[in-house]
Amino acid sequence: MSTLTQLAQTTPAHSEYFSAVETICVxxxxxxxxxxxxxxxxxxSPNSIQLTWMExxxxxxxxxxxxxxxxxxxxxxxxxxxxxxxxxxNSYLLMDLTPATVYHLRLAARTSRGLGPSTDMxxxxxxxxxxxxxxxxxxxxxxx
Numbered sequence: 001m002s003t004l005t006q007l008a009q010t011t012p013a014h015s016e017y018f019s020a021v022e023t024i025c026v027x028x029x030x031x032x033x034x035x036x037x038x039x040x041x042x043x044x045s046p047n048s049i050q051l052t053w054m055e056x057x058x059x060x061x062x063x064x065x066x067x068x069x070x071x072x073x074x075x076x077x078x079x080x081x082x083x084x085x086x087x088x089x090n091s092y093l094l095m096d097l098t099p100a101t102v103y104h105l106r107l108a109a110r111t112s113r114g115l116g117p118s119t120d121m122x123x124x125x126x127x128x129x130x131x132x133x134x135x136x137x138x139x140x141x142x143x144x
Contacts, residue, residue: 033058033116036068036107046099046127052091056109056116063111075102100128
C-alpha cells in the first residue's frame with residue numbers, strides 16, 4: 001500500500017463582521033520509488049520476448065524492492081496479464097506468446113509502501129513462423 005501523507009494549510013480570514021479560519025487538507029499518496037529504468041525488450045522467437053531493465057531510482061532513500069510487476073496485453077486476444085517477477089532479477093523471458101502479434105508491455109516495482117509508478121508502455125511484435133531476425137543493413141560508400 002502507498003502511504004497517505006496529509007498536507008494542510010491554514011489561512012485566517014477577517015472582516016469587521018466575522019473572524020474565521022479556513023483549513024485546506026490534501027492527501028497525497030507517497031511511494032518511495034520511481035519507475036524501473038531503461039525498460040526494453042528484444043524479440044527472440046515467434047513465441048518469446050526477452051525483457052530487461054535497471055533498478056528504479058529512489059528519491060526518499062526508500063524501502064527495498066519486494067517484486068516487479070509486469071503488465072502486458074496483445075493485439076489478438078486483448079487479455080490483460082500480470083506477472084510477478086522476483087526482485088533479484090533485472091530481466092525476464094516472456095514465453096508462450098502468439099507469433100506475429102503486437103504486445104504492449106509496462107513494468108513497475110513494488111515495495112512495502114506499495115506499487116510504484118510504471119514505465120512508459122513499450123510495444124514489441126513477435127516474429128512470424130519462419131522469421132528469426134529482422135536485420136537492418138547500413139552501407140557506407142566513400143567517394144573517390
